[in-house]
Amino acid sequence: MYEKIVLVTRRTRMAGLVERFNTKKQAKFYVEHAGQDFDEFTREDETYRCNVDSLRESLSFGLPVQQVDRSLVPTFLFTGKEVVVVAGQDGLVANVAKYVGEQPLVGVNPDPERFDGVLLPHSVSGARGAVRRVLEGKAAFKRVTLAEARLDDGQRLLAFNDLFIGARSHVSARYRLRTGDQEESQSSSGVVVSTGAGATGWLSSIFNLARGVTAHAGGVPCAPVRLGWEDPQLIFVVREPFASRHSGASLVMGDVTEERELVLESRMASEGVIFSDGVEEDFLRFGAGATARIRPARQRAMLVAG
Numbered sequence: 627m628y629e630k631i632v633l634v635t636r637r638t639r640m641a642g643l644v645e646r647f648n649t650k651k652q653a654k655f656y657v658e659h660a661g662q663d664f665d666e667f668t669r670e671d672e673t674y675r676c677n678v679d680s681l682r683e684s685l686s687f688g689l690p691v692q693q694v695d696r697s698l699v700p701t702f703l704f705t706g707k708e709v710v711v712v713a714g715q716d717g718l719v720a721n722v723a724k725y726v727g728e729q730p731l732v733g734v735n736p737d738p739e740r741f742d743g744v745l746l747p748h749s750v751s752g753a754r755g756a757v758r759r760v761l762e763g764k765a766a767f768k769r770v771t772l773a774e775a776r777l778d779d780g781q782r783l784l785a786f787n788d789l790f791i792g793a794r795s796h797v798s799a800r801y802r803l804r805t806g807d808q809e810e811s812q813s814s815s816g817v818v819v820s821t822g823a824g825a826t827g828w829l830s831s832i833f834n835l836a837r838g839v840t841a842h843a844g845g846v847p848c849a850p851v852r853l854g855w856e857d858p859q860l861i862f863v864v865r866e867p868f869a870s871r872h873s874g875a876s877l878v879m880g881d882v883t884e885e886r887e888l889v890l891e892s893r894m895a896s897e898g899v900i901f902s903d904g905v906e907e908d909f910l911r912f913g914a915g916a917t918a919r920i921r922p923a924r925q926r927a928m929l930v931a932g
Contacts, residue, residue, distance in 0.1 A: 628761060629707040630690040634699060634722050635678055636715070640671035670740060677736040677750045678713050684754040685711065687761060699725050700908070709760050711753060712746075719745040720786035720823070720903050723927035724772065730760045732930045745823075747932025756930050766931040770855045773821050773882075774923035775900050775910065783910050784923055785902040787824030791890055791918060792816020793897050794906075798868065800893040805862075805880050813873035815865040817890065819882060819920050822853040825861070828904070832863050858922050862888050888920040 637645075643653035657664045685691050694702055696718055704710075704726050711732045712719050719733045734753045735746035748756045759765040773785040783789070792799035798813045820829035830850060837847035851861055860882035867875035882888045890912075892898045898912035912918060 628689065628709050630692055631685050631757065632708045632710045633682055633685065633691055633693045634696060634710065634712045634718065635693060636696045636718050638671040638674050640667045643667065673737050681713060681734060681736065681750050681753055685757060696721065704729065709757055711757065714743065714746040715741050716743065716745040721905065723786050724784040728926055728928050730765060730928050730930050732756045760930060768855060768929040768931055770823050770927040770929055771821050771858055772923040772925060772927060773819050773860050774921055776919050777910060778917050781910050783900055783902050785821065786927060787821060787903045788828050789819040789900060789902055789920065790816055791900045791912065793894060794899045795897055802891040802893065803877055804889040805877060806886055808877055810874040810877045811872060812864060812867055813870065814867040817862055817864050819860050819862045819888065821860055822855045822857045825851050825853045829861060829863065859883050860922055882920055884921055890918045892916045
């Protein structure tokens, strides 16, 4: 059933510095001149590299093991016959999950002292057992709901945590929003659409702001959204909506389901974008005349449970 194991890794901060400054010595000068601890960069790099080497050695099942840097994932050809192992951080799992289809994804925490590991339930030493269970057909999965934005020309973008629809710069985004039988022209800082997996991220920060403002004004603070990773539902929130003669601020939050999609028509001459999971390079252009339909994706992320 499976033909190979794909091990996805990322560059460390040290690798990024050496690429930027050409040598480790020049990188050290820059970091220490900025008042930071270069030894911490070195320890982090050594820990990650060492644990990735150990992880790769443990994945010997008679199948080819191909190591792929995160930068190559968007263009990597996944055939559906790979077991995908990701050596975190958490954000790496979120970004890889959008490209692998419904293939098993094993999240491994290579540095528990530095990484939270919400999406990394497996240790380096436990990864072999997780992959073995997949190969033997005995693995348990979390089927995580993804968000999907689709344009009228057929382009689409998936998100593990959230989608942002708005202007690329800090100018106001102008669009017409429709949910169910309600619609409104709006001017705002953009729209965030969150999955259950992303509800503790960007969406939670929006609710923190709302609770703080409400409490300061003497109102009753709202409760945070409770949405499970596997719930086939999304939540949209409009950021800083501006009410004027030409824009309203009544449709500022709502549910998005397969039956109740969120539709946005762009009224931005240029610089309108839709990007995914905080990665601005992973985007669709959303200029004037474009229409985006947002709904839970039929594709699910198949995370191998711990």
